[in-house]
Amino acid sequence: MRKAIRPGRPRGARATPAESATAILDVAEQLVQTRGYNGFSYANIAVELGVTKASLHYHFASKALLGSALIDRYHAAFVAALAEIDAAGARPAERLERYVRLYDQVIRNGRMCLCGMLAAEHATLPAPMRTRLRRFFEVNERWLATVLEAGRDAGDFAFGERPGERAAVVLGALEGAMLVARSFDDPRRFRIAARRVIADVVSVGSPRARH
Amino acid sequence: MRKAIRPGRPRGARATPAESATAILDVAEQLVQTRGYNGFSYANIAVELGVTKASLHYHFASKALLGSALIDRYHAAFVAALAEIDAAGARPAERLERYVRLYDQVIRNGRMCLCGMLAAEHATLPAPMRTRLRRFFEVNERWLATVLEAGRDAGDFAFGERPGERAAVVLGALEGAMLVARSFDDPRRFRIAARRVIADVVSVGSPRARH
DNA sequence: GTCTATAACGAGATAGAC
DNA sequence: GTCTATCTCGTTATAGAC
Numbered sequence: 515m516r517k518a519i520r521p522g523r524p525r526g527a528r529a530t531p532a533e534s535a536t537a538i539l540d541v542a543e544q545l546v547q548t549r550g551y552n553g554f555s556y557a558n559i560a561v562e563l564g565v566t567k568a569s570l571h572y573h574f575a576s577k578a579l580l581g582s583a584l585i586d587r588y589h590a591a592f593v594a595a596l597a598e599i600d601a602a603g604a605r606p607a608e609r610l611e612r613y614v615r616l617y618d619q620v621i622r623n624g625r626m627c628l629c630g631m632l633a634a635e636h637a638t639l640p641a642p643m644r645t646r647l648r649r650f651f652e653v654n655e656r657w658l659a660t661v662l663e664a665g666r667d668a669g670d671f672a673f674g675e676r677p678g679e680r681a682a683v684v685l686g687a688l689e690g691a692m693l694v695a696r697s698f699d700d701p702r703r704f705r706i707a708a709r710r711v712i713a714d715v716v717s718v719g720s721p722r723a724r725h
Numbered sequence: 726m727r728k729a730i731r732p733g734r735p736r737g738a739r740a741t742p743a744e745s746a747t748a749i750l751d752v753a754e755q756l757v758q759t760r761g762y763n764g765f766s767y768a769n770i771a772v773e774l775g776v777t778k779a780s781l782h783y784h785f786a787s788k789a790l791l792g793s794a795l796i797d798r799y800h801a802a803f804v805a806a807l808a809e810i811d812a813a814g815a816r817p818a819e820r821l822e823r824y825v826r827l828y829d830q831v832i833r834n835g836r837m838c839l840c841g842m843l844a845a846e847h848a849t850l851p852a853p854m855r856t857r858l859r860r861f862f863e864v865n866e867r868w869l870a871t872v873l874e875a876g877r878d879a880g881d882f883a884f885g886e887r888p889g890e891r892a893a894v895v896l897g898a899l900e901g902a903m904l905v906a907r908s909f910d911d912p913r914r915f916r917i918a919a920r921r922v923i924a925d926v927v928s929v930g931s932p933r934a935r936h
Numbered sequence: 937g938t939c940t941a942t943a944a945c946g947a948g949a950t951a952g953a954c
Numbered sequence: 955g956t957c958t959a960t961c962t963c964g965t966t967a968t969a970g971a972c
Contacts (some may be wrong), residue, residue, distance in 0.1 A: 531955075532736060533737050534955075534956095548848045548851050549765060549846075549848050550761070550845060552761060552763040552764045553763045553848070553849040555946075555947060555948080556866055556947080556948070556949090557946075557947080557948095565956070565957090566957060566958080567947095567948085567949085568956070568958080568959095569955070569956050569957075570958075571948085571949065571950080572955060573955090575949085576948075576949075577947095577948065588841065592855035593946095595855075608957080620874050626845065627970095629908075630901075631845055633904045633905060633907060633908045634761060634837065634841075634842055634845035634846070634904060635760075635814060635845070636908050637759045637760050637762050637764070637907075638760050638764040644908075647908050647911060648908055650945080651905055651909070651950085657963065660913055661951095674924070675921055679917060679918075679921060680921065682905070682914060682917065682918050683898065683902070683904075683918050683921045683925075685901075685905060685919050685924065686898055686902035686904070686905045687894065687897055687898035687901055687902075687922075688901065689901040690841075690896075690897035690898055690899065690900040690901020690902065690903075690907060690961070691845045691893075691897035691898075691901065692865060692896070692898055692901075693841060693845060693893070693901065693904065694836065694844060694862055694893070694896060694897045694900060695839075695897075696844060696847050697844045697847050697855075697859055697862055698847075698857050698862070699860060702935070703893060706890060706893065707890075707893050707897050708801065709895045710886060710890060710891065710894045711894065711898075712884070714894075714925045725956095740937080740938095742937075745938095746937075757948070757959095766964075766965060766966080767967090768964075768965080769964080776937095776938070776939090777938070777939060777940080778966085778967085779938075779939065779940080779941090779968085779969095780938050780939075781966090781970080782966085782967065783937060783938075784937090786967085787966080787967075788965095788966065788967095798955070
């Protein structure tokens with residue numbers, strides 16, 4: 515419910531472009547994550563922010579540009595979150611747990627992963643969005659593969675295939691678990707499935723591997 | 726490219742309602758599976774079939790009814806395919822393989838699972854479609870759970886949790902693998918991931934469990 | 937059953953005043 | 955930067971002729 519006009523601003527002062535753009539992106543992001551790129555309009559954002567559609571076009575000239583900006587910001591936030599996980603210097607198992615928690619926070623808010631949602635609509639997206647989408651998944655898989663490889667080297671993980679392959683399985687399983695969980699309006703379904711996806715990676719001897 | 730007018734029909738004869746409805750559903754299905762429910766229109770179908778939009782409304786009065794009919798037909802076809810697998814009387818491992826092959830045929834055609842696609846758009850769907858969507862996943866999971874339980878009883882499978890839980894993991898992983906694979910325009914990504922999802926279910930002692 | 941014609945509306949987008 | 959006003963187009967859907 516964030517508005518373009520920031521509370522506490524001097525009477526009559528306008529929002530800066532950056533503030534308005536952020537507010538627009540916030541609303542648009544929520545809309546895409548719940549309804550999809552083809553399931554929302556400038557009108558939806560305008561109503562939510564209490565401005566006109568024309569104002570939105572000042573900040574994002576076209577819906578395609580808005581869409582690309584959405585992925586860029588989401589991607590950057592994700593990379594920052596991954597960097598934070600890395601900075602904590604925890605063991606691979608803990609890093610994987612925290613990665614899953616990123617997804618859990620998304621579905622907890624009744625949302626789907628932004629890029630998981632866009633992946634479904636892939637065929638209808640402008641080319642710049644498709645490129646960014648692909649890159650988001652590539653970066654995710656690469657980070658996951660690194661963590662998985664480190665975990666196996668440390669003897670904490672016991673998956674059989676190449677780290678990159680297992681990374682693809684994990685990423686797909688998490689995205690799919692979100693997708694299905696939303697059809698049941700039940701975030702717990704995601705949590706239960708995610709727990710098993712982690713267990714499939716962890717070594718058989720570990721306390722978490724079975725049951 | 727199937728048309729409403731069946732080739733070989735006597736000159737001047739019209740298509741029967743059932744034939745036209747089937748042709749409409751065929752095109753609509755392909756459109757939803759590639760572009761999503763919010764990504765196609767009656768105009769798309771009309772052009773493809775060489776008829777007018779008004780004709781389509783004769784067979785499916787509203788888009789919501791068309792959508793429900795789509796899920797009903799897809800669900801029935803899926804159930805029939807599962808019955809065929811069951812009728813073959815193969816071992817659980819073979820049944821699971823054949824289940825995955827159903828998904829593989831879908832993505833081989835450049836499509837996403839109809840219900841996986843609709844799951845993304847869940848929040849924008851009419852209530853009757855949401856109900857049907859949920860039911861499709863329930864039936865899938867129940868069938869999978871039965872196969873998984875039989876496999877474990879037979880000593881072929883070695884997953885640790887309740888069959889229903891593992892069924893949810895498998896279903897989610899397959900749907901997610903399709904989703905991501907489509908973003909890469911690469912069906913092989915699905916196949917590789919699906920192979921590992923199966924391996925996660927199969928016993929450690931089996932030749933397919935590792936590498 | 938399929939057509940033409942059109943209603944009724946919402947979409948993305950732009951011009952120009954303030 | 956945000957507004958009013960408007961344009962153009964595509965959408966779902968209906969009426970009525972053939």
